[in-house]
Amino acid sequence: MPMQDFATDRENALPLRLVTPEDLDATLSGLPEGARRWAEAQGFKAGAGAVLALPDAAGGLWGALVGLGDDRAQARSRFVAAGAASKLPEGVYALDPATAPDLARETALGWLLESYRFDRYAKQSAPKARLVAPDGIDAERLRAIAAGEALTRDLINTPAADMGPAELQAAAEALAGEFGATIETTPAEELIARDLPLIHAVGRAAATDRAPRLIDMRWGESGPTLTLVGKGVCFDTGGLNLKPGASMGLMKKDMGGAATVLGLARMIMALGLKIRLRVLIPAVENSVSADAFRPGDILASRKGLSVEVNNTDAEGRLVLADALALGAEEEPDLMISMATLTGAARVAVGPDLAPFYTDADDDAAAIARAAARVADPVWRMPFHAPYESMIEPGIADLDNAPSGGMAGSITAALFLRRFAEPVRYAHFDIYGWNPKPAPARPKGGVGMGARALFEAMPELLGLG
Known part of the structure; x- marks a missing residue:
């Protein structure tokens, strides 16, 4: 559902003060006497996320205090003040004009994100503040x-x-229609003829109405070229290497890479960045049927590299491989893939960090700086060349699932890089899911890395 917009009734807005324990006394001393006494009586200590509505002299609502916590507490959480949107009484609020610009910006964005509710299947009340x-x-x-x-x-x-x-194709088409982008989809029956055999192999076992396809959206007429590639595995059973039930429960999120690049594309188009954007999404369902691809199969790819399948549950890198090879043929200035690719990445950095790979130190630094500015944490991982031998099985050019379980995220990234070469390339191995609610980030699907990349675009692409 759409998030709330900012309120417009500035003249009648109630004061909202963001407070740390260090500046609590100074803040209280600046309040009207009744509000100050109320805050003191309630024992407000400005702990992280604490919210206190303050009365006016007539018993109505004067405004509110929101605790930020001390430095340690602030380092342990993002968008601390935004949680107030779901806790405050109904009303229109305005931050103290003296609020630091970075904090004001983070709080304002967090307030919008906090108002998100997924209400397609059950009614949910939106914040009234x-x-x-x-x-x-x-x-x-x-x-x-x-x-x-x-x-x-x-x-x-x-x-x-x-x-x-x-x-997923319909969602991409709706987005394209909203912003005047062009879109072309290669259907299942044309994937082989158009030399996209890996996408076809992974998706061919699905029901006819869930057949594989490649979505190709373009927008923009001038400027540097950016190609975004998103993994669109709409459900992943694991194929013939069937996942256990506990591992299958969240596989609706296995198209999180596609969802994230579409969200990033929307940001780019809505603000009219002067770039030429291409979005490639291999959309498939990894199902089980008589036509499913098998462990031990050796598959052809668009790049001309043969791939031995040692695990049908390592299907995301296969569909991405053909899409990356296609994207690289136009030699964009920058190509980025985003995928819910490996459990190894979650073991390495958990659900909150977006690990990414790039050979370009300048790009890595730009992304890291941008991530810090917009509270969208990322962590650089290595394209470690000595591990290349782990993805070379001998019987084929590449192995989609090296045995042993070591360095799973790195070997997956090295696999993808083979298909992106020689283009300047970055890969994000994201989780796409928030396992427990946090300010501005409810439990459920979540974008990871997109805001960092959007913030970094001027530096990455040399935009004025």
């Missing part, structure tokens, strides 16, 4: 970012019965 866009921030930019994140969350949260390859 609204925020006026703080002075000095780019409200339009924050709206675009929040809308892109809402799209990503909606797509991931939708169960596979209602978000198969056809529905």
Whole structure:
């Protein structure tokens, strides 16, 4: 569902003060006497996420305090103040004009993100506290970012019965229509003829109405070229290497890479970045049937590299391989893939960090700086060349699932790099799911790395 917008009734907005324990006394001393006494009587200590509504002299609502916690608490959480949106009484609030610009911007974006509710299947009440866009921030930019994140969350949260390859294609077409992009989809029956054999192999076991396809969207007429490739495995049974039930429960999110690149594309198009954008999404369902691809099969690829299948549950890198090879043929200035690719990445960095790979130190530094500015944490991982031998089985050019279980995220990234070469390339091995609620990040589907990349675009692509 769309997130709330900023409120416009600035003149009647209630004061909202963000407070740390260190500056609590100074903040209290500046309040009206009744509000100050109330805060003291309630024992407000400005702990992280603490919220206190303050009365006016007539017993109505004067405003509110929101605790940020001490430095340690702030380091352990993002969007601390945004949680107030779901805790405060109904009303329109305005941040203290003295709020630091970075904090005001983070709070404003977090307020929009906190208002997200996935209500397709059950009614959910939205927060009733609204925020006026703080002075000095780019409200339009924050709206675009929040809308892109809402799209990503909606797509991931939708169960596979209602978000198969056809529905993912429809979502991409709707986005293209909204912003005047062009879109072409290669259907299952044309995948082999168009030399996309890996996409076909992974998706061919699915039901006819869930057949594999490649979605190809383009937007923009001038500027540097950017190609985004998103893994669109709408449900992953594991194929003939069937997942256990506990591992299959969240596989509706296995198209999280596709959802994230569509959300990022929406941000780019909504704000009219001067680039030429291409989005490639191999959309499949990894199913089990008589036609399923098998362990031990050796598959052809668009790149001309043969791939031995040692695990049909390592299918994401296969569909991405053909899409990356196709994208590389146009030699874009930058190509980025995003995928819910490996459990190894989750073991390495957990669900909160987006690990990424790039050979370009300058790109890595730009992404890391941008991530810190927008509270979208990332962590660089190595394209470790000595592990290349692990993905070379001998019987074929490449192995889709090296035995032993070591360095699983790295070997997957090395596999993908073979198909992206020689293009300047970055790969994100994301989780796409928030396992427990946090301010501005409810439990469920979530974008990872998209805001960091969007913030980094001017530096990555040399935009003015």
